Amino acid sequence: MQPDSLDWKIIGILSKKHITNSMLAKRLGVSEGTIRQRLKKLQEKGILQIRALRDPNILENQQLAMVAATLNEARLLDQKAQEISQLKNVLSVSIVSGRYDFLIEVLVESNKGLVNFLTEQLSLVEGISKTETFVVLKSLQKWI
Structure with a gap:
């Protein structure tokens, strides 16, 4: 699977900051269901990984x-x-x-x-x- 332009837009927005599926859908002019479906497909294909990252600039003793x-x-x-x-x-x-x-x-x-x-x-x-x-x-x- 090659990501299309909508997939790349989703990845680009998610890489900048945390955003809800609803906010992402509104920003891209598509339904929230479309966003959920795209995210699931991108994760299943290994194109997108979503994980929590600790920010050592903020956390003390890190x-x-x-x-x-x-x-x-x-x-x-x-x-x-x-x-x-x-x-x-x-x-x-x-x-x-x-x-x-x-x-x-x-x-x-x-x-x-x-x-x-x-x-x-x-x-x-x-x-x-x-x-x-x-x-x-x-x-x-x-x-x-």
Whole structure:
């Protein structure tokens, strides 16, 4: 299934802010039933994922970090990305090009929590050979 122009409009509006189905229908000039049907189809096809995101800019005692990691064996990229995505505190895992193989977004309670993630969780993933950690000072946008 390829999204059509209405699907892309729905995705675009939802990516900017939370909006009810009723408000979305009114804004796009279609029925609320059409919106529900489109959202269900987009989710079933894996085109759209709806999830709650915590905003570390607002929440106290939360630290967002990006961890770049290198894997010894390129043939295991997908398998290890899946394994990493199951670790506690991991928000997302991206397979990337360049110096590193993965970019891992983590949300922890403190610097101590970040150290714990690196030394007691990520270091146990077999094949991870190098990491570099970036502490996020401010996050401006979650999704496009």
